[in-house]
Amino acid sequence: MVSTAHNKIEVQDLSIHYGAHKALGNVSLTVRKNEIFGIIGPANSGKTSFLNAVNRMDMMRPNMNVSGTVRIDGIETRSWRNVYALRRKIGVVFPLPVGLPLTVYDNVALAPRLAGTAGSRADLNELVERCLRRAALWDEVKDRLTHLGSLLSGGQQQRLTIARALSQSPEILMLDEFSIAVDPVTTMRIEDVLKELKEEVTIILVTNLVQQANRLADRTAFFLNGECVEIDDTETLFSGSAKDPRTNDYIGGKFG
Amino acid sequence: MATASDARDKNWFIDKFFQSLMFVCGISAIVFVVGIFLFVFKEGLGFIVNDLNVAEFFFSPKWRPTSLHQPTYGILAMVAGTAAVTVLAMAICLPFSIGAAIFIAEFATGKTREILKILIEFLAAIPSVVWGFIALSIMNPLIITTFEVPMGLGVLNSALILALMAAPIVTSIAEDAFKAVPDTYREAAEALGATRWQTIHKVVLPAAKNGLLSAGLLGVGRGFGETMAILMASGHSINIPTSVFDSFRALTATIAAELGETAVGSPHYQSLFAIGIFLFFITFLINMTADFIVRGVKKG
Structure with a gap:
């Protein structure tokens, strides 16, 4: 894959295993510079594992196995010897406030x-x-x-x-279900913040709130049981013209 | 017929029974502490009322309870010796123990960690008289040849033995303190680009400081309370130590060595109980300090 200037993150054939359990299989996607990239999907669909693979937090988890490639600005993350410098480029917000x-x-x-x-x-x-x-x-x-x-x-x-x-002046901001422990008013305030931030950073927004992805994300990926079912412009996905029926069912609230 | 709202069913009685049982267990701890204190105080009271000269007791280094014409009861030398050994022992023990705890809690995984933990627990199971034996037969000649001093029993020997004895308990309390720091803290720090050492130094250590403090104070308590090993390692001569090779006598060792040879109820017998009361207050003070510091930390 040739990296183009407006691609911030390129993921190819990313698979994640915990021991024998497969958390994510063969995901390929690109995140463009200065977009909000939404990832939706029910629990256990591999969303958090995906984020952990991007900033190489798998190093902290001995039983987490990552295969495939993640490139940031065209450079493969696994070739970074100083993983700490890599993580400084990536800000992370966890589900429960720490x-x-x-x-x-x-x-x-x-x-x-x-x-x-x-x-x-x-x-x-x-x-x-x-x-x-x-x-x-x-x-x-x-x-x-x-x-x-x-x-x-x-x-x-x-x-x-x-x-x-x-504060680490990140180039990428990854948010993992940030609103899970936050009241709706605060959630809306943070969402406004994110819309402004997108001018400067690339944002990956993992969310269990389908409507949050609809409000914020430029493009959205739908993860289900460790598989990336579909990626498209958020508008297309939410207008009912998703290609995969499972996506329509999930967005329509039929499951999840 | 009783309505359901005030029926005393089986669960109600079981609940009441266990509540009372737990209450008795809880109260018994207080009863025992008060009982021990009253006993020690009663035995020492006669001395405190009749023979105690406060200035002499605390500020005289002369402990001559068996002198026929003028017995003196000064514990200054023993307090100085005990304090010196405790301070030196902690200076040796704390860096090693906290280092070991950091390794076990933060770096070691799988088998390494299990083996280390078992070995450290094994260290804690060695009886104190065996430590005294090691002090006499291994450390003593070692200190004599290494530092070329005439005698190896004294402050240094005792401090080394005490450091080894306190290490397992300090290590395991410190490890618990590190374990109590949520993993989310570590992940948050690492996600910010902190190295392993930065994570430990900037986040884990500050978060665990209360536990580490109590680990240290537990070690100090151990230092004041340890008897048998110190009796054997100290040289047991009454003397304010001026160098680490000087012999000294510990407060506890004095009680242990002399109590059996005194007539019950004699001033000498009672004076040993007065030392017991003093030790009681010291431990009480250490625990209180720990409590206040921990509370202070929490408020901040």
Whole structure:
């Protein structure tokens, strides 16, 4: 496959096994630069495994076997010797908010500090404020920057993890069912944030809410039981003209 | 006929029975602690009322309870010796134990980890008199030849033995503390591009600090409380240690060595119980400090 300038991630024949159990089989897809790429599908369809393969979190899981290739900007991820540098390019937001047991400030400042790009205190202050503003959290926590991040409310913690993911200036942002523990109002605020962010980063949005993909994603993939059933423009997929009947059934709410 | 709302069925009685049983179990812990304290206090009371000279007790290094014309009861030398050994032992034990716990909890997998855990538990099962034996017959000549000193029994020997004795318990408590840190923290840190060491250093260690603190204080408690091994490794001579090779005498060892040779009810007998009360307060203080620090950490 020849990589073209507007393809950010190219995945070819990606298969993931946990021991003998197959979580994902022969998935090939491309994610374009600055799009929101939605992945929908019921539980156990391999969505999270897919994300873990992209930023090579399989290294943390001895029984997770990944085959096939993932290219980011045309470079195969497995050829990166410094996997930490690869992960710094990719921000991740997990299903349940993980406010690390650090202060709000330190949560956001962690990534630049780890990378050694923190710079002066004033620069760091500015970065923290910018990231918190972008995650629509600044106004709520600006007087509580020294409080423990793990003591914020669920919705605030989730926006904190988004701010944290942004602080590493990622090229790619992967969100894994981010709204599962977040109230609807906060969800809508985060969705607005994502629409703005797409100008700068490429976003992979894994969601169990079909309508969320419809609202946000430019293109959407439907995963089912470890198989990528269909990928198409979101509009096409949701207009009832999906090619595979299973996709129509899932989107139409007949199962899942 | 009773209505369903106030019928006492079988489950109701079983529930009441187990609630009472658990209540008795819970209360018994308090009863035992208070009982032990009262016993020790009662035995030491006569000394505290009649013979205790507070200044002499705490600030005199002279422990001569058997002197015929002028018995003196000073525990300063013993407190200094016990404290010195505990501090040195912890300085040796903590880095090793926490390092071992980090390896077991964060890096070791499968068989390596299981074997390590079994070996460490095995270390904890060695009786303290065997440690004393090791101190006398292995460490003693080793220290004499290595440092070219006349005697190998003393602060260094005791601290090494105590460090080895405390290591398994400190390691396993520290490992529990690391285990209690949710994996989501590690994954979040690694997803941010943290290396393994950065993850441990910046996220896991801060998250586990309460547990590590209690592990350390448990080690300190062990240091103050250990008797038999220290009795054998210390040289047992009353002396404020000024170097790590000096012999000293521990508070606990004094009680163990002398109690059997005193007449019950004599001032000497009672003074040993006064030392017991002092040890009781020290442990109480250590636990209280731990409690306050842990609470302070939680609030922050």
